[in-house]
Amino acid sequence: MSEQEWLKEIFEQGKKDQKVSEKQIKIIEAAVEIFSEKGYAAASTSEIAKKAGVAEGTIFRHYRTKKDLLYSIITPTLLKIVFPVVAKTFIKQVLVKHEDLSFDEIIRKMLFNRYNFVKNNTPLLKIILQEIAFHDEMKMQFQEAFMDHAYNKLIEVVEYYQAKGEIIDIPTKSVIRMVVTTIFGFLIMRFIIVPESEWNDEEEIELTIQFIMNGLSKK
Incomplete structure (x- = not known):
């Protein structure tokens, strides 16, 4: 199982009634890596967006806050x-x-x-x-x-x-x-x-x- 498939699986464990887009998976994948490296306080949504290959505004369309x-x-x-x-x-x-x-x-x-x-x-x-x-x-x-x-x-x-x-x-x-x-x-x-x-x-x-x-x- 690839890391992206694994992330999608655990995401769906908690939100089986919610559709998960590929962009959300990319954002979560990037956030896991950056949060684990830097910690929550030091991580920025701009870094996560860059790592995920999406615009920072895309993160806030899916998640209201960090x-x-x-x-x-x-x-x-x-x-x-x-x-x-x-x-x-x-x-x-x-x-x-x-x-x-x-x-x-x-x-x-x-x-x-x-x-x-x-x-x-x-x-x-x-x-x-x-x-x-x-x-x-x-x-x-x-x-x-x-x-x-x-x-x-x-x-x-x-x-x-x-x-x-x-x-x-x-x-x-x-x-x-x-x-x-x-x-x-x-x-x-x-x-x-x-x-x-x-x-x-x-x-x-x-x-x-x-x-x-x-x-x-x-x-």
Whole structure:
């Protein structure tokens, strides 16, 4: 799938009832690149227009403000994460039928699932990380997405493995926090902070799993 086709797909996830023109796709494609490189505040609509090969006025015919343009990218991406990825793909591939797996196998599936997602969506993740601290509505969407679609299932999974005696009996929310922050810390380092380092991804993934399990396994 080309980047333009991928952008059109995520745009349509959030706006299935709205026609998306080729010019809009070009504008969004350019905005993703410039927002991820410079950040929202430093990017200008004139730069985006030039990159997209359209007049600046064309942007404002489709998006009233630069913020509207940002949210035309972020909102469908959130919907892509929440519905097809978290609610369907993530839970189905990682958490459903967890009884057949050990806890370290669950962690491995979770890590590979999120690794592939971030690898395929790095520019958008960079935009989200840059902007989420400054846009309360974006932060609220993420909190609601996590609480509504993943948190309860994660609680169920953690409590199952605690009852089996595979992991230590500490507060469930603490287990979830430790696992999530360790996995996303690795992914942010790998794809956002120092992507140019010489990464051995398979080795780093296994070391991350060992680190989590050493902290959570019953001795």
